[in-house]
Amino acid sequence: MAQAATGRSHRVRHVPQLDLLPVMNLFCVIIPFLLLSASFLEITVIEMSPTEGISAGAGTTSLARSEEQLLQPKVIITNNEMFLGTVFGTKHVSYVLLQDHDGEIIPTYDFDALSEALGDFRKELNVAFPTIPVNKIIILTVDDIRYDNIISTIDICIDHEFNQPGLQVAAHSVLQRQITDGAAGGE
Amino acid sequence: MSSPPTKRHLPLLLGYKKSKALLRGKDKKVQLNLTALIDMFTILVVFLLKSYSAEGQLVTLSDVLTLPESRAQQNVELFLEIVVTSSVIVVDGDPIVYVDESVLTEGNPIPALVERLSDHLEYTRLVRGITDEKEMKVNIQGDVAVQAILLQRVMSSCAMAGYATQNRTVINVEGDEE
Numbered sequence: 001m002a003q004a005a006t007g008r009s010h011r012v013r014h015v016p017q018l019d020l021l022p023v024m025n026l027f028c029v030i031i032p033f034l035l036l037s038a039s040f041l042e043i044t045v046i047e048m049s050p051t052e053g054i055s056a057g058a059g060t061t062s063l064a065r066s067e068e069q070l071l072q073p074k075v076i077i078t079n080n081e082m083f084l085g086t087v088f089g090t091k092h093v094s095y096v097l098l099q100d101h102d103g104e105i106i107p108t109y110d111f112d113a114l115s116e117a118l119g120d121f122r123k124e125l126n127v128a129f130p131t132i133p134v135n136k137i138i139i140l141t142v143d144d145i146r147y148d149n150i151i152s153t154i155d156i157c158i159d160h161e162f163n164q165p166g167l168q169v170a171a172h173s174v175l176q177r178q179i180t181d182g183a184a185g186g187e
Numbered sequence: 188m189s190s191p192p193t194k195r196h197l198p199l200l201l202g203y204k205k206s207k208a209l210l211r212g213k214d215k216k217v218q219l220n221l222t223a224l225i226d227m228f229t230i231l232v233v234f235l236l237k238s239y240s241a242e243g244q245l246v247t248l249s250d251v252l253t254l255p256e257s258r259a260q261q262n263v264e265l266f267l268e269i270v271v272t273s274s275v276i277v278v279d280g281d282p283i284v285y286v287d288e289s290v291l292t293e294g295n296p297i298p299a300l301v302e303r304l305s306d307h308l309e310y311t312r313l314v315r316g317i318t319d320e321k322e323m324k325v326n327i328q329g330d331v332a333v334q335a336i337l338l339q340r341v342m343s344s345c346a347m348a349g350y351a352t353q354n355r356t357v358i359n360v361e362g363d364e365e
Contacts, residue, residue: 016217024223031230044259045326045354143291143336147329151255151357169339
């Protein structure tokens with residue numbers, strides 16, 4: 001082997017390279033982990049028409065009402081029961097169901113029964129009043145009904161083309177009067 | 188024998204006492220292998236695009252808020268945000284009303300909330316000169332446990348302040364999960 005003038009032997013000189021392979025391996029582990037642990041939520045909205053609450057003494061408004069308003073159904077939710085008030089009469093839909101959710105007892109209702117009742121009402125409406133479009137519905141509740149129950153009720157209403165829901169909150173006594181007197185008509 | 192670095196040499200301290208072998212190789216070009224880095228960033232970009240693909244809109248949800256689930260399909264748009272929880276009503280990030288027993292028992296609109304919403308609408312009117320239908324909408328983010336009376340009072344307050352359209356923000360669940 002040829003020797004340099006200094007007497008030292010030549011060394012093979014490597015071009016220094018950064019070894020990114022361990023970093024890449026690390027990220028190959030981290031990225032699937034992040035993808036698995038991430039949860040993607042799609043946020044949507046429900047448009048609701050602003051409605052007035054019912055005072056304990058009132059219960060009626062003196063406005064001239066259209067045919068649609070007269071046929072407008074009401075879902076009446078009390079702490080114990082759910083009713084559907086229509087032009088054909090008020091019908092019991094469901095009793096309250098208590099569900100255990102992470103150790104917390106949460107009241108809910110039988111929304112399948114509500115769906116069935118609204119479906120029947122829609123059919124009757126199409127037969128009896130085929131020319132009048134009825135898209136409005138009122139959710140009439142007592143003070144302390146949970147928001148998730150209201151949203152679930154609205155979902156069912158929208159399924160049956162009652163896509164303009166409104167919310168009214170009233171005292172229990174007012175609701176009882178609505179149930180006994182017949183609740184349809186958008187009061 | 189090498190002397191300790193003086194102040195004049197200080198900026199060159201990194202090069203001080205470098206081995207001669209390294210100094211000999213300094214004229215060589217260092218090549219960085221960027222392929223792995225580009226691969227990684229490609230994956231990251233796809234991941235970020237996926238996570239921010241809510242029709243170009245980002246909705247910031249409060250930690251104390253659990254939105255109800257719904258099958259509603261209407262996409263969210265950015266309007267004035269009202270967060271309603273069992274303890275506080277927040278408008279555009281500012282806590283306006285702390286919920287106590289009186290809030291849950293008294294009459295319809297909440298005066299403090301009406302005032303705040305009216306101010307916001309007036310400010311929008313002054314800044315833009317005109318208020319169209321789009322500015323008169325609010326998104327209400329309600330916690331699942333909020334009582335109907337509180338929600339109804341917030342809705343009444345919005346209506347009184349001039350916000351005609353009130354959207355309820357919900358978490359979309361697939362329709363076949365019934």
